[in-house]
Amino acid sequence: MQKRMMITGAGSGLGREIALRWAREGWQLALADVNESGLAETLQLVRAAGGDGFTLRCDVRDYSQLTAVAQACEERFGGLDVLVNNAGVSAGGFFGDLSLEDWDWQLAINLMGVIKGCKAFLPLLLQSKGRIINIASMAALMQGPAMSNYNVAKAGVVALSESLLPELKPQGVSVHVVCPSFFQTNLLDSFRGPTPAMKQQVGKLLEQSPISATDIADYIYQEVAKGEFMILPHEQGRMAWQIKRQNPQAIYDEMTLMCEKMRSKLGAA
Numbered sequence: 001m002q003k004r005m006m007i008t009g010a011g012s013g014l015g016r017e018i019a020l021r022w023a024r025e026g027w028q029l030a031l032a033d034v035n036e037s038g039l040a041e042t043l044q045l046v047r048a049a050g051g052d053g054f055t056l057r058c059d060v061r062d063y064s065q066l067t068a069v070a071q072a073c074e075e076r077f078g079g080l081d082v083l084v085n086n087a088g089v090s091a092g093g094f095f096g097d098l099s100l101e102d103w104d105w106q107l108a109i110n111l112m113g114v115i116k117g118c119k120a121f122l123p124l125l126l127q128s129k130g131r132i133i134n135i136a137s138m139a140a141l142m143q144g145p146a147m148s149n150y151n152v153a154k155a156g157v158v159a160l161s162e163s164l165l166p167e168l169k170p171q172g173v174s175v176h177v178v179c180p181s182f183f184q185t186n187l188l189d190s191f192r193g194p195t196p197a198m199k200q201q202v203g204k205l206l207e208q209s210p211i212s213a214t215d216i217a218d219y220i221y222q223e224v225a226k227g228e229f230m231i232l233p234h235e236q237g238r239m240a241w242q243i244k245r246q247n248p249q250a251i252y253d254e255m256t257l258m259c260e261k262m263r264s265k266l267g268a269a
């Protein structure tokens with residue numbers, strides 16, 4: 001039987017590339033996003049790559065929309081083998097400038113969206129003894145400057161994944177969490193923050209990545225096949241994470257310097 005995957009945020013960026021990587025192996029894809037034109041393009045590309053599937057508009061903030069996608073997977077695919085919680089938005093700003101609404105918005109999509117995804121699809125994954133792949137970020141591990149709401153949401157995704165790993169393993173469900181550093185996608189379009197200059201800073205960071213969303217999707221494919229739990233696609237990210245585990249203070253000092261630099265740059269802007 002053909003294997004089946006459902007991806008949130010599949011209308012753009014990494015979600016689309018994950019769809020294409022698995023499509024090349026002949027998988028059936030359920031593609032969900034709030035961006036319906038992006039979804040239609042992804043489905044076309046999926047078909048051209050050798051896969052097939054269907055699209056559904058789904059806002060990950062709304063649990064009933066996620067359970068509707070789960071139901072569609074059951075009706076159209078007869079179940080699901082892999083869930084990818086990928087949908088996400090970008091944010092930035094110093095803590096003192098972020099409003100509580102900025103926090104609510106960020107946590108509702110980047111953290112609660114993943115929690116709701118896991119909950120909505122768990123019954124199908126228990127049936128198939130499937131997998132969960134959660135897309136977090138290096139921000140979960142390194143807490144970059146002036147993005148506390150994003151850092152907290154992504155650290156929550158890592159903590160959720162670490163909690164589900166031992167809970168679901170005896171029931172036959174595997175869990176993986178992916179922590180990429182910055183890479184070029186349309187992520188900046190969703191940016192929300194109190195200062196426009198911060199958006200420009202994030203834009204520069206996205207442009208600097210030595211690897212693309214296509215490379216990252218391929219790396220995820222390889223590491224999932226090896227059964228790796230924590231997947232860090234950027235080499236620099238893997239090195240930084242090693243340093244943080246050996247000497248966390250070195251990273252805190254580095255982040256303090258980066259914060260000071262950012263403050264003076266933004267102050268001058």
Ligand SMILES: NC(=O)c1ccc[n+]([C@@H]2O[C@H](COP(=O)([O-])OP(=O)(O)OC[C@H]3O[C@@H](n4cnc5c(N)ncnc54)[C@H](O)[C@@H]3O)[C@@H](O)[C@H]2O)c1
Binds near residue numbers: 008033
């Ligand atoms: N690009 C990076 O530098 C980077 C780095 C680390 C982690 N990530 C993570 O990778 C994931 C994919 O992001 P991307 O870089 O491909 O960005 P992207 O903006 O190209 O794609 C994100 C997709 O999520 C969708 N989305 C946003 N809010 C949604 C909602 N409420 N419900 C459903 N769909 C929604 C968007 O419409 C978009 O199609 C995100 O979780 C992001 O945080 C990205």
